[in-house]
Every structure is written in structure tokens, then in C-alpha cells.
Amino acid sequence: MAPPAAAAEGVAPDPWVSVTPEGYYRFTAPQATVQEIVGGTPQVVELQGNIGPAGTWSDLAMDPSGTDYPTQVGILDPGLYYYQYTATFPDRTKKSFRNPDAPAAISSKPTWSTFFVPGPSVQWMSDVANGGDVAELTYDSPAAGDERTTLVWTPPGYDAERAEAYPVLYLLADDGQSADEWTELGRARQVLDNLAAEGGLASMVVVMAEVGGADPRAELLDGVVAAARDAYHVADDASGQAVAGIGTGAEQALTLLRTDPGVFSEVGAFSVEFSQRPADPNRSEVAAINEGTDRVRIYVGNVLDPSYNKTHDLLRTFERTGVEHEFDGVDPDTGGTWDTWREGLRDFASRVFQDDAGHGPREGHRPLDRKYTAPATGSISTPHVDEDGIVTFETGTQFKDAKDVTVWANWAPNGAWFRVPMTRVGDRWRLQMGPLDGFYYYRYVVDGVDVKDPEDKVNTLTGVSPLFVPGETDRMLGDLPADERGEVSLLTYDSAVAGEERQAYVWTPKGYDANRAEPYPVLYLNHGGGQNYGDWVEVGRAPQILDHYIKDGAIVPMVVVMGNGNSPDFPAELVENLAPAARAEYNIADDAARQAIAGLSMGAMNTLNTWLTRPGQFGWMAAFSGGLFFNTPQFDPALVNAETRMARVYTGDVTDFTYQATMDLLELLETNGIHHEFAGVTQGPHGFDTWSKNLVDLLPRLFRDPANTQGVELRAVVPEGEDGVLALSVADDGSGVTLDGPQNTGTALRFTGQLPTVTVTDSRSVSQAGVTGWAVTGQAYSFESATRLLDGKHLGWTPRLESPRAGLAAGDARATALGGGEGLVVPGRLASATPEGRVGTATIGADLVLDVPVDTTPGEYTGTLSLSLFPVD
Numbered sequence: 001m002a003p004p005a006a007a008a009e010g011v012a013p014d015p016w017v018s019v020t021p022e023g024y025y026r027f028t029a030p031q032a033t034v035q036e037i038v039g040g041t042p043q044v045v046e047l048q049g050n051i052g053p054a055g056t057w058s059d060l061a062m063d064p065s066g067t068d069y070p071t072q073v074g075i076l077d078p079g080l081y082y083y084q085y086t087a088t089f090p091d092r093t094k095k096s097f098r099n100p101d102a103p104a105a106i107s108s109k110p111t112w113s114t115f116f117v118p119g120p121s122v123q124w125m126s127d128v129a130n131g132g133d134v135a136e137l138t139y140d141s142p143a144a145g146d147e148r149t150t151l152v153w154t155p156p157g158y159d160a161e162r163a164e165a166y167p168v169l170y171l172l173a174d175d176g177q178s179a180d181e182w183t184e185l186g187r188a189r190q191v192l193d194n195l196a197a198e199g200g201l202a203s204m205v206v207v208m209a210e211v212g213g214a215d216p217r218a219e220l221l222d223g224v225v226a227a228a229r230d231a232y233h234v235a236d237d238a239s240g241q242a243v244a245g246i247g248t249g250a251e252q253a254l255t256l257l258r259t260d261p262g263v264f265s266e267v268g269a270f271s272v273e274f275s276q277r278p279a280d281p282n283r284s285e286v287a288a289i290n291e292g293t294d295r296v297r298i299y300v301g302n303v304l305d306p307s308y309n310k311t312h313d314l315l316r317t318f319e320r321t322g323v324e325h326e327f328d329g330v331d332p333d334t335g336g337t338w339d340t341w342r343e344g345l346r347d348f349a350s351r352v353f354q355d356d357a358g359h360g361p362r363e364g365h366r367p368l369d370r371k372y373t374a375p376a377t378g379s380i381s382t383p384h385v386d387e388d389g390i391v392t393f394e395t396g397t398q399f400k401d402a403k404d405v406t407v408w409a410n411w412a413p414n415g416a417w418f419r420v421p422m423t424r425v426g427d428r429w430r431l432q433m434g435p436l437d438g439f440y441y442y443r444y445v446v447d448g449v450d451v452k453d454p455e456d457k458v459n460t461l462t463g464v465s466p467l468f469v470p471g472e473t474d475r476m477l478g479d480l481p482a483d484e485r486g487e488v489s490l491l492t493y494d495s496a497v498a499g500e501e502r503q504a505y506v507w508t509p510k511g512y513d514a515n516r517a518e519p520y521p522v523l524y525l526n527h528g529g530g531q532n533y534g535d536w537v538e539v540g541r542a543p544q545i546l547d548h549y550i551k552d553g554a555i556v557p558m559v560v561v562m563g564n565g566n567s568p569d570f571p572a573e574l575v576e577n578l579a580p581a582a583r584a585e586y587n588i589a590d591d592a593a594r595q596a597i598a599g600l601s602m603g604a605m606n607t608l609n610t611w612l613t614r615p616g617q618f619g620w621m622a623a624f625s626g627g628l629f630f631n632t633p634q635f636d637p638a639l640v641n642a643e644t645r646m647a648r649v650y651t652g653d654v655t656d657f658t659y660q661a662t663m664d665l666l667e668l669l670e671t672n673g674i675h676h677e678f679a680g681v682t683q684g685p686h687g688f689d690t691w692s693k694n695l696v697d698l699l700p701r702l703f704r705d706p707a708n709t710q711g712v713e714l715r716a717v718v719p720e721g722e723d724g725v726l727a728l729s730v731a732d733d734g735s736g737v738t739l740d741g742p743q744n745t746g747t748a749l750r751f752t753g754q755l756p757t758v759t760v761t762d763s764r765s766v767s768q769a770g771v772t773g774w775a776v777t778g779q780a781y782s783f784e785s786a787t788r789l790l791d792g793k794h795l796g797w798t799p800r801l802e803s804p805r806a807g808l809a810a811g812d813a814r815a816t817a818l819g820g821g822e823g824l825v826v827p828g829r830l831a832s833a834t835p836e837g838r839v840g841t842a843t844i845g846a847d848l849v850l851d852v853p854v855d856t857t858p859g860e861y862t863g864t865l866s867l868s869l870f871p872v873d
Helices: 031-038 120-125 188-198 216-231 248-259 283-292 308-321 338-351 542-552 570-585 602-613 637-643 659-671 688-701
Strands: 017-019 025-030 044-049 058-061 068-073 079-088 094-097 113-117 133-140 147-154 168-172 205-209 241-246 266-270 295-300 326-330 391-394 405-409 418-421 423-425 428-433 438-446 449-451 465-469 487-495 500-508 522-526 559-562 595-600 620-624 646-651 677-681 709-718 727-731 740-744 749-754 758-762 773-780 795-801 808-810 828-833 840-852 859-872
Touching: 025 031, 031 068, 031 079, 031 094, 044 068, 058 068, 079 120, 079 338, 120 188, 120 338, 133 216, 147 188, 147 216, 168 216, 168 248, 188 205, 188 338, 205 216, 216 248, 241 248, 241 338, 248 266, 248 283, 266 338, 295 308, 295 338, 418 428, 487 570, 500 542, 500 570, 522 570, 522 602, 542 559, 542 688, 559 570, 570 602, 595 602, 595 688, 602 620, 620 688, 646 659, 646 688, 688 773, 758 773, 758 828, 795 808, 795 828, 828 840
Parallel strands: 168 205, 168 241, 241 266, 266 295, 295 326, 522 559, 522 595, 595 620, 620 646, 646 677
Antiparallel strands: 017 025, 025 068, 044 058, 044 079, 058 418, 079 094, 079 113, 133 147, 147 205, 391 428, 405 418, 405 438, 423 428, 438 449, 438 465, 487 500, 500 559, 709 727, 709 859, 740 749, 749 840, 758 840, 773 828, 773 859, 795 840, 808 828
């Protein structure tokens, strides 16, 4: 789980910022310095920046430790990040600041600093050696009468004496921005340098200016343009002049189409903002615009871009009146932010003054067919999710007197918790953000106090509320239709250990038969410290995961009991109270071969204590993010090994505070000769993002016949010094298979190959098999190296039958995560047979595909594709 190789180079000159070996950005502010800056002792210090999902401005607490206020964030996607430190006092007043020893980074935002996380995916905005030059150009403002400054980029090899003048692009800032933001946040220098180095840019000069005020037209034409012509060898005719702007700068650029048609041959508008809606151009104006302009190109972000509806109106006006134009399409990933405009600059700059530039939208951008209407104030009580993953939160009026309200949720990188500020709207507080994708759980923070969403009337046992956003990730955590789900019921029983009546949740699979002859295997699934029996249901999404697995036919049908682990003697509570009560109400087994136990954190400790001190009770054990925290019980390794079919240990990454306890546990098991498996590191903190993944991994392994499960070793190698080269071999006999490739898909490097032949032989008699067939599933586990972990979602396949016949069926193709699917991190079916087709030998193959990020760190990666054979009805 290492950062990109050059991550440390991306740290801004802020001495309070460093990068850990794992790729987390650590911020450490000395308490004495902070208190001197803000003039007192704050109640809270936070890091604030565009570090949230989809670049959302978010707050991260910097809790005091020793003499500092430290915090960390990561692992971060490559890109540009801007941030500040903010102190909040007991009266909820706030003061933002930056490290006074760091140079000012954003001229118009004096408290902001930046850092850049490099990587191949953002190479187009990385520094280029021997690039162009950026210099200041000072001129006298014809509109305001004062002296003003612009920035001018000249291309590598700029020659002021060459015969032909350089074409020139004028970039206009938005209201409230400075011209410097084009370089400070827009990274215009790097964008242009990279385009020039790639041969994707006309040899031109770029002038960045802010032309607001009473007469923007005069400021631009008589001030900026005139000064640029005096100082640089630039064109003064329409064919050599282009203009583009952001917000009000876009309005100024478009206004010139009407007031001065033919001055600029190409015009770009990013997130256009009109001070007032202009009248439609008349026929003569339209004719002049079309005759004098070669390109008018419009850009906009998603529905969170404040100019979204205004851009819709502009496009309709152009269509209605006949103004020739291009629309880049809606950028689905970002709203009106520098992430949107930076990419827009790259696109527009690559087109201007180019005879063969295309006219359509960029790939993946969407049409803008209708205006966006947000949920009306007062119309929603729980979060509203639209079809594109934009989420709207709105409180009731109970917080109308609050000074600040945030939404606190696990949406930071790797599932950490960030607070996102809400905005007061009348007597309510509101927040729109996204696009989001997957499962989250949240609470409000009102004037610094945690408050569960008062409108959540469904989840009553935990202090958080769930939010599921359907999308490309976390399919296993989504709800199935009601008729495809198992049942969650409540078990009430008397506890002699606790001396009270207690409750537990019990999940039974779809089709559960209380009267079937063979009892169901049972998993006792335990919560963590400070939690209760509701957490795996309300937060951990255990029922949804189980429902999906049963639908996919990928697990042995079982019953899952989720009890109350808050007990002075957990082993006795479970074995002597909960388990007998569960057996009395449900058709479940009581032998080790069909009893499993698992738990998280404190529940992992309780699980381990029960497994070790009650040998012969549980044949299957799993510990998530936990060890023997307080003491090591006495146990007999031989007795523990005798009945244990599988003991599997999981941990989050180094941000999981129980990481070292898990390492100590592994050493204890190894030292005592106890058979166990280590699942490797799950990238994520001490939270349900990690534990739900652990449960997804665990369930297909439980109650399996080891004879019907085989592993195929997978190796992936990225050679040092050869960026983006990845070779995969698949071997079950030592020969290995090397995949062909790579093919650059634009977003990933793709390699392809063949799964070694899989053969299934079924010679069971009818009396032995009954009316069952069989199925083979495969599940990929993380590829690990010393530097990085590649999740199993990067591997996909397309199964095929080598020996087709009636009653045999190949499984569905499974696309990789980078190919729009979920990969084989969740088991996929390789093939299946009905009772008609099961008998005899079946030969199965599959085309494998490995899609990896373009910034995959060099190194050798090893992983396993586990194939399981089991009977199915």
C-alpha cells in the first residue's frame, strides 16, 4: 500500500506537512505556534480542504497530542489539493490560518496552502523540465486608472524576432479570483508545458488576466490586449486571437461575440455566470458572430456547478437563434471547481489555432437536456440521492439556533471520518455533495456535539444512520428486492451470566426450512466495543452481504446469530446462554464442523478467547482488527488445532489502531503452533469499511469441504524502470501463463490471458446426489508486494465451456473495477451444472483480464484465485 513513487516530491513547502511510507499525508501543527497565531487556546483545531469525496471541502479534526495538533489523510488520489488550518473557540467563532513559515500559495486566498500528489494519471498537470516561461506584465488600467498586473506564458523557444507573430490566448478570471489563480490552482503553466511537450499545442502565447470592474471590455481590449501586443510578439488579427474565461470571465468573453465580433476567432466559456440574462441576439448579430468566429465552445460541471442551469439556458439560446457552437458536455465528476476548469483549459488549449481539432464533447461527458431542480427546502427528511449520485442532506428546524452544523461520515479516503460543513437555509441546514458511490454511515455535528439524524426512525440501536448510493462499487452492500432476501428476526432469551433478558438478531437465508433433516451451519458474528447486537445489521450490512451471496449461490446456506457481546464472561454468555437459546428457536447445528465464530475489534478479542478456551466448540474462526488486548488465556494448542478447520486473521492498514495487536496475535499463534491463515492487510482504518470487506472475504470460505477448494497462484510483476508494464502469469502446475499486453485503454493498462484448464468430474449416483447439480466459483484475493496492494477487483474473467453439453452453463463475464464492474473480489461463477448435465467430466476455461491503474508501483505482486466446487439445488 505504498504511494506513487514520487509522492514525497509533491509536498508543498509547508514544514508542518510530511508523507508517511504508506502514502498518508501527515499534518503536525505545534500547539504553541497555533495559539500564538489565533490569539488563544481553541476548543478545536481542524484541517480543512478539498480532501473529501469528489473534491468536497471537508474538515478533519487535529486532536491535541503531546505538544502538537496532528492528523493525517490518505491514501490520496493523484491531483492538486488546497487546504487551511482553522481554530474554533468555545463560542464557535473561527479563525483560519496557514503555517507562517510557509510561502503564500494562493494570492486571493491568503490562508490557503497547496500540495500536489503526482502520478501518471495527472502527468498532464505535473512539472515539465525546460518548459515555457511565466512572467508578470504590468499595464495601466484604462478603466480604473491604476496599475495592474497580468501573467504571460510564453512557449519553450519563444522568439520575439521571428517573422510570424505568435497566436495568443487570453484567459479571464472569475469575479473574486485573481489572474494568479490560473497558475496557482489552475496549474496553467504545467498544463501548457505538457501539451507543448506532447506536440498537442499550437505554438502560442497565453495571457492570464482579471478584467472586472465598470468596463471589462475596455479593460481587456484597451488594457490587457494592448499591453500584450506592446510587450510580446503576438498576433493582432482575429485568426491569431482567442479568449476564454471562468464565471464572469466567461460572460465577458461571450459578450465580446456581440460587441466586437471578429476580434477573437475562438471563444471558450467555463461555468458561465451572467450578471443578468442577456437578450437573444438578433439575426444580424448572429450572422456577424458566425462569420467572425471559428469556434465557440462551452464547458460546465455537474449539477453542483452553480452555472449548470444558466449553461442550459445559454445552449438553448444558441440553438434557437442559430449561433454556431460546440458543447463539451457535462463533466459528471466535478462541479464548478478548479478540477473542472483545469481540465477544461487543457481541452480548449489543445484545440485553439489547430486546423484539425475536433468539435464534439470529451469522452464520458453527458448531454445537458434539462435543468436541474434540487429538492425543495422542507421536502426531504432523510438524505435524497439523485440518479447521478448527488446527495442532498437537510435537517429539520431543531437546529435553527445552531452556529455551525456538519455532516460527519466515513467518506474520507479509505473510509476515515470527515466532517462536511452545511449551509444555513432559513431555519434549516443543507448540504449537497457528490457524486458519491457506495455505502456510508453518518451523523450530524451541531456546534461541536454529535447528534444522530433525528429523522432516522429505522435504525434505532446505533448512533449513526446509513446512506447507500447505488453505483459501480459496493454491490454486495445494496438491498435486494424483498422477495430475494433472507429474514432478520429478533431472538429474546434469558442470560444467567448478565442476569437480564437479552436480545440478538438472527439472519436466516431465503428458503430457510425449519424442519429440514440436516441442521444449518451457524455463524456467531460479534460486534466491537461500544457497539451492540444492532451494529452488524444497521451499519455492517451483514444481511445484505449474505443475501447477495445466497442469490449468487456462492456460500453454503447458513444461519447467522448476532448477539450482545457486552458481557463480563463472553465465552460463558455465548456457549451457555445465547447458543442454546438460538438452537431452541432455529434449526442449527451444535458440532464444531458446522459452528463458526467471528468478530471485530473487542468482538475479535471475545472470539479469540472463546475459540482458544473452548476447544472443540467452533471449527471455524475469524478475527477482524483485533487481538488478545488485555491478557492471553491459558489454552492447549493441540486441542485447539484438533477441531479447527480454519482460523483466519484480518487487519486494517496502519491507520487501524489495532494493527500492532493483530501482528502480536499472529506471532502468538505462530509461536504456539496453532494452524491459522493471515488474510493480509485490508486497506482501510478501524471501521466497517474494513470489516464489511472482511466479512465478504470470509463467508465463501465457511463450511467448505477443503477437498473441493483449490488455489491458483497469480503473479503480477511491474519491472523497475519500465513504467506501466505489467506481466501476469497464472500457474497451477508451475508452468505459468504470461498475459499478452499491455493495451492502454486510456484509464488503465489491460493484460489478457487464459485460466488453466479446470476439470470437474461428477460420478455420484442419483441416490447420492439427489436433485442437485454443482457449481464452480472463483474469487480473487489481493495482489501484494512490498510496496502496494492491488485489490482483487482488478481481475476479471469471461468463462467458457470447453466441453459443452445440455445442462452445463458457463458463468457470466465479470468486468474489472476499472472496466465498470466489481472484478472477482466478490466470487463469480465459473460454470454450473443442472442435474441433467452434471454427470461425467466437464472441462472449463476462462479468458482472464487484468486492469491496473496507470500509476501501479513497480514490484512483484502475488495473489491467489481460489476456485471452489460445491453442490447446488
